[in-house]
Amino acid sequence: MTVALVGAEFGWGSSGKLSAVLSALRDRPTPPLRFVGMASGLGRPLLAEHAVDGWYDLPRDPGRSNARVEEFVRTQGVRAALVVLDGAAAKALSDAGVPTVFVDSLPFLWSEGDRASLPLDATVYCAQKSVELPPECRGVLADARGLRWVEAVIARPGASGPGRGARRTAGPYRRALISLGGLRAPGLADPDHYPRLVLPAALEALAAHGVEEVHIAGNLPADLVGGLVDASTAPVRTTAGPLGHGAFLERLDACDVLLASPGLTTLLEAGGLGVPTVCLPPQNLSQIFNGRYHSKALGARLRVLWPKNVLVEDEVLALRSKGEDHALERIYGAIGSAARGDDRQDVGRALRDGVLDALRGCADVAAWDALATTVGTRGAAQVADALLEVLGTAAPTS
Structure with missing residues (x-):
């Protein structure tokens, strides 16, 4: 059949x-x-x-x-x-x-x-x-x-993994995984804008937090990552490349901490494996909800927000009544303007500080499977x- x-x-x-x-x-x-x-x-x-x-x-x-x-x-x-x-x-x-x-x-x-x-x-x-x-x-x-x-x-989770919801330490983190998805969404004019703003800030924050090894996964343009990795501020061993689903889960299971543009599947899979997870700033409408649900379920500040001069989430959510496309137009426009703006370095510093705060907030989480447990x-x-x-x-x- x-x-x-x-x-x-x-x-x-x-x-x-x-x-x-x-x-x-x-x-x-x-x-x-x-x-x-x-x-x-x-x-x-x-x-x-x-x-x-x-x-x-x-x-x-x-x-x-x-x-x-x-x-x-x-x-x-x-x-x-x-x-x-x-x-x-x-x-x-x-x-x-x-x-x-x-x-x-x-x-x-x-x-x-x-x-x-x-x-x-x-x-x-x-x-x-x-x-x-x-x-x-x-x-x-x-x-x-x-x-x-x-x-x-x-x-x-596979039988070889640590087990669903296993308590992992809040640090020190040495191996990290960054997952960026959604970058090829219909209506997204330039998939480079989000990683250009977020990726250098995330790498700098991870290095400052003591991370020595990081892999960048997701549907990023192949020629983009190299230009965004600054050897002077990124973790010592920084690699990049897309991963198949099975390979992604294996890499996820082996890392100490995940930084993700908060797609719901990724958050749930990480929770099922008990992996400490920080939500990078949202790049679409669903990720606003996903990040909020994740932090609420785990009872800690694990989200990185856009500076208010870039995007105010409640203003975006107010556009939902007209349909998802109206909210997406506002989000994509805001990220594009920030990536092209003269103050993008200030935005990057704010995002770096936000990632560091969220990494520190991981210490307040007792069990990382709370979101997965809530929905099954x-x-x-x-x-x-x-x-x-x-x-x-x-x-x-x-």
Whole structure:
């Protein structure tokens, strides 16, 4: 039976979730399954360890996408689809008659302005549990026909790891991992702006804190990192390069501290492994919520905020009622202006001090799995169950 896989072209979190669900399927007896991928160009490298029988692109012109999806479904014999956060793809697959499991890891984000973009008629709409559910999103989610609440969709810690929620020391930290995702998001004019502001500040703070070794991971432009690493202020051993999902988890498990632009999947995976985690300043709307939930759950100041002359989070959140795109426009514009501005050195110093404060705040955390414990960590298995249920009722495509 052929299953179509789709992840959002926004960051790497959706591909991490696809990887976690595929791993959960691999760990249980299932009928023979064949996987084919659609779109998801950004996240394909993260799924290289899984058996995906080819990837198929969609036209850039949205008006031609539905016809291409119908052709894809027919020629590949698609029986069901697993889609993470790509509402347009989920709608197109459903319109083509494919029973679709949609995974929404950001249900707290939506308002009435986002209703039209959500696949509320998906066969199963798996909404990931969150620390809080703002009132703006409750009415929207209530109209999801197949709504099913699931726990965090993340890879479970391996048996060789320290164990979920293990208490790790607050220092001294010697090995760090920096994770930057979301830099290829649609609507983001220049992916260099965020790392140009944040990366030198983070490296300087880590070195000042005593870190000797750091690896920079994420979807950064390949030619960018070298120009941002100052040997006089960065840790002695600084390396960079993208990591597949399995390799990322191994590196995460081996480090003493993680600095991350706060994608939710990364925060939950780090919490599941008990890794001390500092949230770098947000680069999109969801990361504002993620950073706040992370600090609240762990009861410590673990967030680095933008200086107020760059971005005021509450002003951004007020734009949500018009839809996510309006808030993103404000965030991207603010970061771009700061990266081009004459006071960018002052911004860098403020960010460096913010990272140092957050690193010191790690000493106040008793257990690093608090966020993961709040929402649970069995979501990958629950989504896998939903997909198998759908496959059991799916009619063969003609």
